[in-house]
Amino acid sequence: MTLREFYAKTNADYDAVIRRLINETMVLKYLNKFQNDAYFTQLQQSVRQKDYETAYRCAHTLKGLCLSLGFETMSKPVIELTEELRAGITENADTYIAVIEPLYADIIRWIGELSE
Amino acid sequence: MRIAVCDDNQLDRDIIKDFLHTYMTEKSIPNTITEYENGMNLIYDIEEGRYYDMVFLDIFMDQILGMDIARKLRNVGYTGNIVFLTSTAEFAVDSYEVEASGYLLKPHDYEKLCGLLNRIIDRTNIGHFQVSVRNTIYSIPFGEIVYVESRNNICILHRSDGSEYTIYKKLSEVELQLNESRFLRCHQSYLVNMSYISKADSQFELTTGDVVLIRQRSQKEIRKIYQEFASKGVKV
Numbered sequence: 512m513t514l515r516e517f518y519a520k521t522n523a524d525y526d527a528v529i530r531r532l533i534n535e536t537m538v539l540k541y542l543n544k545f546q547n548d549a550y551f552t553q554l555q556q557s558v559r560q561k562d563y564e565t566a567y568r569c570a571h572t573l574k575g576l577c578l579s580l581g582f583e584t585m586s587k588p589v590i591e592l593t594e595e596l597r598a599g600i601t602e603n604a605d606t607y608i609a610v611i612e613p614l615y616a617d618i619i620r621w622i623g624e625l626s627e
Numbered sequence: 628m629r630i631a632v633c634d635d636n637q638l639d640r641d642i643i644k645d646f647l648h649t650y651m652t653e654k655s656i657p658n659t660i661t662e663y664e665n666g667m668n669l670i671y672d673i674e675e676g677r678y679y680d681m682v683f684l685d686i687f688m689d690q691i692l693g694m695d696i697a698r699k700l701r702n703v704g705y706t707g708n709i710v711f712l713t714s715t716a717e718f719a720v721d722s723y724e725v726e727a728s729g730y731l732l733k734p735h736d737y738e739k740l741c742g743l744l745n746r747i748i749d750r751t752n753i754g755h756f757q758v759s760v761r762n763t764i765y766s767i768p769f770g771e772i773v774y775v776e777s778r779n780n781i782c783i784l785h786r787s788d789g790s791e792y793t794i795y796k797k798l799s800e801v802e803l804q805l806n807e808s809r810f811l812r813c814h815q816s817y818l819v820n821m822s823y824i825s826k827a828d829s830q831f832e833l834t835t836g837d838v839v840l841i842r843q844r845s846q847k848e849i850r851k852i853y854q855e856f857a858s859k860g861v862k863v
Contacts, residue, residue, distance in 0.1 A: 531736040537645055544638050571687055572636050575714040578734035579642065 512624040514538060520621055523581030532579075539625065541580060546622045550576060551615045558604045566604065567596040585614040628656055629678060633663040633696065634685035634712060640664075642735045643683055643712065649737070650744055655808040666696035674703050681728075681747065686713035697725040708747055756804060758784060758792040765792065769809070774819040774839050775801050785837065787823070809856065813849050814840040821856045 514535055518525040532538050554569035570593040577586035592607040630647060634640045640662050651658040661679070663669040666688060673679075682700065684693040697709050709725060714733035729743040755766045771787045777798035784792040784801075794801060802810070802818050812818050817839045819831055826832035827850050831839040841849050 530738070531734060532642070533645070533649055533737050541638060541642060544641065548638065568687070571714070575636075575733045576638060578714060579639075581734075 512621065512626060514625065517542075517621050517625055518581055521581055521585070521618065522583040525581075528581040538580075542622045542625065545576060545580060546619055551611065555608055555612070558608050561601075563596055563601050563604070567593065570596055582614075582618055585611065585618060588614070628658045628680045630658060630660045631663060631669055631672075631679045631682045632660060633666050633669050633683065633688075633693070635664055635688040636685070637664075639685065639712070639735075643740075646735070646737050646740045647683075650741055655806065656748075657806075666691050666693065670696060670699050670703060673700060673705050679705075679707050681708040681710065683710045683712055683731075686711050686715075694721050694725070697727065701725055710743065710747075756784070758794060760792060767792070769805065769807055769820075770822070772805065772810075772820050773823045773833060773835055774817060774837065775805075776818075776839075777816040785835070787835070789835070811849065811852055811856075814842045816840070821853055824853060824857070827853050 514529075515525045518528055528538060529535060532541065550569065550573045554566060554573055557563070557566040557569055570589060574586065574589045574593045576582075577589050588607050588610045592604065592611070595601070595603055595607075628651065632640050632643050632647070634643070644660055644662065647658070647660055650656075663672075666684070669682070682705070684696055686693040688696075693711060693713075697711075700709065708728040710729045710731060711727055712731050712733070728747050731740060731743065755768055756772060758765045758767060767784070767786060773785045773787055775782050775784045775794070775798065780795075780797070782794040782796060782798050782801055784794055786792070798812075798816065798818060802812050805818065809821050810818055811821050813831065819833070819839045823833045823835060824831045825834045827841075829846065830841055831853075833839060
C-alpha cells in the first residue's frame, strides 16, 4: 500500500499531512513508531481498571497523535472520549473503547501493509 | 542555539526535534537540542546553571502541568523563550502570565513552527550583529543587514533603513560572525545579504538601489550560489 492509499483509508488529506510533517520519509518514520507503541492499549487498560485519571491522560495523548498523524476517522471518537473524561463523565468510556478498538486495529494493520 | 524539548511522549518529542533540526539546517543556525521526558529534570538543570535560548513545553504531562513548569522556570530565573505545545487552547490565557513566546496547537505543523521561530528569532538576540558606536551598542537583526563593504581597514555596514555603521574589523572577521547561508562574500570588498538582491548579472543590484560588485574571476560560481539561494525562497 502506498502512503497516499493509506491516507485515503484513514480519511485524511494526504497532501496536507505531508505538508505539515515535511515529507514522506518523516511520516513513515512516525507511523512505524506509532505502530510500535502501546498508546491505545494503555487507554484500554486504564478504562478497564476504572482509572479515569490515567485514561484521560492516555486519551489526550492519543488524540494529539491522531490529529498529528492524520487518523481522521479514529480521531472523532477519541476526541469525544477525551472531552467526556475531561468533564468527569465516565459512564460511556467502555462504549467509546469498543468503537475505537476496531479503528485502531485497522490503522495498525494498514501501517503494516505500507510498502517500504 | 540551545533548545530544550520537554514532552512526556517520545513520538511528540521526535516530531518537534525533527522540525527544529530541519529549520535550523535550512537557516544554517548551529544548534543543540536536549530532550526532557520530565519537567522537573529541566528545572533542576536550569537551577544548576544550564541555559537554553528556547524551551518547548508540552502543556499536559504525566506528573506536572507544563504551565506549572513554566512558572517554576521563571521563578528560578529562566529568562529565555518558552513555547507551549498542546492540542487544546484552554491554557492560552495563562501563557501570557509566564511571558510565553508562543503557543503551538496540535496537529503538529512544520510551517506553523517556522512562522513562530522566525518571529522569535527576529525579536530576540538570536541572529543579531552588535555594533558599537561611541558609547552605544546597536543590535542589528541579521535580516536588516543589506551588505557590508570593506574600505581600507574598516567596514561599513548598510542597514535596510538606510543607516550606515562603521565597524573597526576586517571584512573576513565580520564574515565569520555573519555565519548564515544568506550572507555571501561575493567580492574582496563586499559581503551581501542575498535576500536583498533584485538583479544578478556582472554585479548585484539590490532592492535598496545599491550595487555590489562580484569577484571577476568567480562570477559564474557566485551567480550559481545566488540562484540556489533564490530558488529556496528564503525570506529576509
